[in-house]
Amino acid sequence: MCLAIPALVSELLPGDMAKVSLDGVTKEISIAMVEDVKPGDYVIIHVGYALSKIDAEEAAKTLALLAEAGALAGAAE
């Protein structure tokens, strides 16, 4: 299963590429599969490609869930 971790688009690059911030780490990804991506958008990533855009509210909910899951996992260790 591939978890949907939202990444914040920080910069568009040539060749349908973009810089995103994911959990504080900057990565370059392809945005060739999704139209109209711009800085400030949240995207869901899979193997280096943006799969879809999600709105900021949805992204915040998902990040909160994943943070909760991470905290639960940490507590269990």
Next chain:
Amino acid sequence: MTSTAAFGPGAIALSVAVAPPDEGGGVIDVKVASTRPVGFSTALFVNRPADEIPALVGRLHALCGLSHTAAAAMAIAAARGRDASAEAAARFDGLLAERLGEHLRSTFLGPAGAPPGEVPRDMLADLRVVLAATRELVTAAGRTPANEPHRDAIERARAAVSRLGPALDATGALRLPPASWAAGVAERFGPASGDVHLDADPLTGADDTTIVAALAADPTGFAAHPRFSGRRPETGPLARAAARGPIEAGRRLDARLAEIAAAVDLLAAPAAARRRALADWVDAVAIDGHTGCAAVESPRGRLHHLVRLDGIGRVAFYAILAPTEWNFGPDGPFAATIRANRPTADEAGRARVERIAAAFDPCVGFAVTVEERQRA
């Protein structure tokens, strides 16, 4: 600052050890090491109201989110002693769209396709059209009254798939126009590749009773490492095709392309045809008065969700068994297929392993290494 690091998307490391040429070559060992998160659903869902779970599980999965949502809704309905089929029926157009979009995208990406920069712009444009249409249909699933199809989105997807190539003739056989994108994919993965493929032992609905019993007895363990004694079940497009009738094992990519064509045809078919097809996609069963299990034929194969509810409708336990666990198990069909091939410890051998892995289409990214090792 909160961190999601404990639950990254994960990946699969595929490590193949081969004997050197002076020892005759051949595969010595295949290791499948996964960092995919397992068991997070139990940690996250326990004590939540069950009605929250279908939306939550869909949001958490980057791939096949609607299949997860449908499986959750069906398992919860079964646990409550209710009719689970309505949950699937309300989302069936979305499930069809999800299969279409996932298959098309995974075939464009990685070894099956070509980097986006190398894909002709018209083909990339068609891919985008299909993905946008399928996202629209997936988002609408379960929300539109009476599952009213979005005709415009369906027609846009149908036209773009037609240009990309895969189509079914009147007998249901796959047809690929020469020089089409799909014909090129089939050529790269077909007999000319020299890859050896093994016949699939398909995982089907007939196996659900055994799976449900195993999941109920050991939900966490079986969900992480499913296995049947004496069998090596495969799930996904080739397995679904093999369950319907004979198909050459080397036609794994053809089976996926055929499902792309079939999904777009079904989306455009009359509602009665879609209702008939639904029976082969989903199932759900009540295990006892508070436990339910559901199976959904997700794009990459049969997906199982098990839920146990407490006395006030909250989740007491949750387990998800994903299709990749079957196909990429330590002694699963992928590992067996690699053993049946003779990859070499060079670029061609690595490409062969990568091509075979892409044909099995795991739900997370993967990295391949092929190294020589002396036989012990």
